[in-house]
Amino acid sequence: MLIHPPVAKPSEPPPGIPALLGSLDSDIPAIDANLQGLIYLIKHNPQDDGPQALRIWSQRNNNIMQLRNGSAFKSIDHYNRIISEIERVLASGHAAKVGLADYIDARANPISSTDLLAEAENPENNAFHDYYIDELLPEIERYAPAWIGLSINFISQALPAFALIGLVKSRWPHIKLIIGGGLITSWMALPSWNNPFGALVDMCIDGPGEERLAKNLGINPNNTNPPDYQQFPLQHYLSPMPVLPYATSRGCLWHRCRFCPETAENNSYTALPFAQIRDELNILTNYHNPGMIHFVDSALSPRLAADLSKNPPGTPWYGYFRFEQVLKDLDFCLELKKSGCIMVKLGLESGSQNVLDAMDKGICIEKAGIILNNLHKAGIATFVYLLFGTPVENDSDAMLTLKFVRKHHHAITFINSAIFLMPHHSPWKKTVECIPFSHGDLSLYTNFEHPLGWDRKKVRHFLDRIWKRDPAVAAILRRTPKVFTSNHAPFFVLN
Ligand code: SF4
Structure with a gap:
């Protein structure tokens, strides 16, 4: 079992x-x-004390229903209220x-x-x-x-x-x-x-x-079978349509970013043949009739994206991409859109070329701007991930990230901004003085003395006082769904 x-x-x-x-x-x-x-x-x-708690508690089934029938997604404020109310019920008792x-x-x-x-x-x-x-x-x-x-x-x-x-x-x-x-x-x-x-x-x-x-x-595994979702009640999840998560690969095709556990843990990369992906998606979508396919790969390969453009799965889809050269071609982005791609998740991490190079992200910041604009022109939403406080970043670099987002705010639909945690395996660990992050033998991360003085306290201060208060950033953060973040963002795009 x-x-x-x-x-x-x-x-x-x-x-x-x-x-x-x-x-x-x-x-x-x-x-x-x-x-x-x-x-x-x-x-x-149990219900908490007070009339407001009673109202929230009595709304709990209705709130779940609204997430399932889509009415929760009519506005971000309405959605956020529903999520907060469900969380309040979950936290009681x-x-x-x-x-x-x-x-x-x-x-x-x-x-x-x-x-x-x-x-x-x-x-x-x-x-x-x-x-x-x-x-x-x-x-x-x-x-x-x-x-x-x-x-x-x-x-x-x-x-x-x-x-x-x-x-x-x-x-x-x-x-x-x-x-x-x-x-x-x-x-x-x-x-x-x-x-x-x-x-x-x-x-x-x-x-x-x-x-x-x-x-x-005592059986032989069959790696050519599609995933089997039959025991998972797709209609009952807290989404307005059945979502089918599907992986075309394991590990990461880039596998080089210095902050990333994929690199740190040295996980190998393997990808399914395109013909198998096409067959499996065909079988799964015919059987389950999902409203959305969520590609759960660390990053979809450009060749697979091209194949999806030629052989659309027939269902809207989204997933992670790197800032790949192919996305510099507007026609390619338009084809991607036609194939059903409604949102692309992109790990940009920083708007500073120096930081990107030191991370070994393989991203040219100028190219990233062109790609965001192309995706925007093609009608594909973007969910951009940013990382502050890496050992190679200082306050000026963080300001460059802010400048980049201001410049491209029209092409950035959603944002996730996080503070860096140093994985125990990171190659950066050898270059800094480490301080235990938490009292637990299974902690995956360590705190560290920031070599450029850009420590967590300063990063937090920057995020609270400058980043979140910037009108361009604030507007993007405001429309980014709470708690479910990128898992629910596509439903706002569809709306
Ligand atoms: S592209 Fe993403 S998953 Fe791959 S190594 Fe970089 S951060 Fe990790």
Whole structure:
């Protein structure tokens, strides 16, 4: 049995488990406990005191319905109000603060193996405990699996996943437990990794799990099968149309950016043949009739984009691109638009050429401006990611980023601006003095003495006082959806 534990954005099915189910080609039951658990909490959490809390609580089913029928997306203010109200209901009644993309418990640190083991020991402390007891454990009992695999990709899943592990282990000690997914892969790549979960979990899997799971089950994986979404209720996610996440590749085709875990963890890049992608998309869209395809690759290759232009999947789609040379051609962007591309996510990171070069981003800032304009002219929305406070940036560089956004604000539809965290594996780590970032043996990041004096405090001050107050930036930030961010942005574009 495969389980996707809470909490992760419940806007679409997780891509990992359907990919496993497809390649294992076997009747393995799968449950999206994230979607089920969040809906359970929204329905069952007690109401806070006060008339406003009563109004919000009584609106909770209607708010969910509005996200599903699309009426939540009629304006960004209306949408933000609905998201805040749902989050307020989710956060009520528990010591832990549950959100639609967050799980924060002041009593337990999700990057401390001691705290995770304690969560398994005391699962009643977890906000999802009642959901597990009332709904998930009876389902597990019904299937009576010999083993359970948990796909843990985000830090927000760690504490709820370990609470579930504790419950399963105490009720059915004979069931073998396997953990895998993006977060487990990153933990296992830590130089200090020395499996602290050995007494509780039977196997930790890093990277794609097909081969090892298949071996465990005594079957041959079939990597030519499409992902299998049949056990995921596409209509029930918190999106106005069924969204199909689909990966054409693993790893990153560029694989060089110095701040990126893809580079730091040295993950290899593999891509499916175009003919297989076409066939799989054809099968999946015919079967599921999605309203949107979400390409979940780290970056779509230019050759694949050209192939999608010639062979449109017949459904609107969006995904990550690099600032590739092909996008400098307006005709190419127009073809992309015709193929159904409605939004492109782009990691620009900085408006300073010096910073881009030091990051090894492979981006020419002048070219990036032309590309944004081309995409805008073609009618393709852009979701631009920016990163402040890298060891190679100073305050003047940050001002260059601001200048770039001011100049191209008409062609930037949405923005995500983040503060840099140094991965333990980063090649930059050797060049700076590191300061522990958090007290947890599973922390993936370290704090550091900024070599140019551009530390987190100064970066935060810049973001709060200059960046967010700039009229051009503020207008883009205002229309960027909260919490679900790029997962819900395409629905505003469609509107
Ligand atoms: S292009 Fe994106 S995923 Fe690839 S190495 Fe750079 S930041 Fe990482």
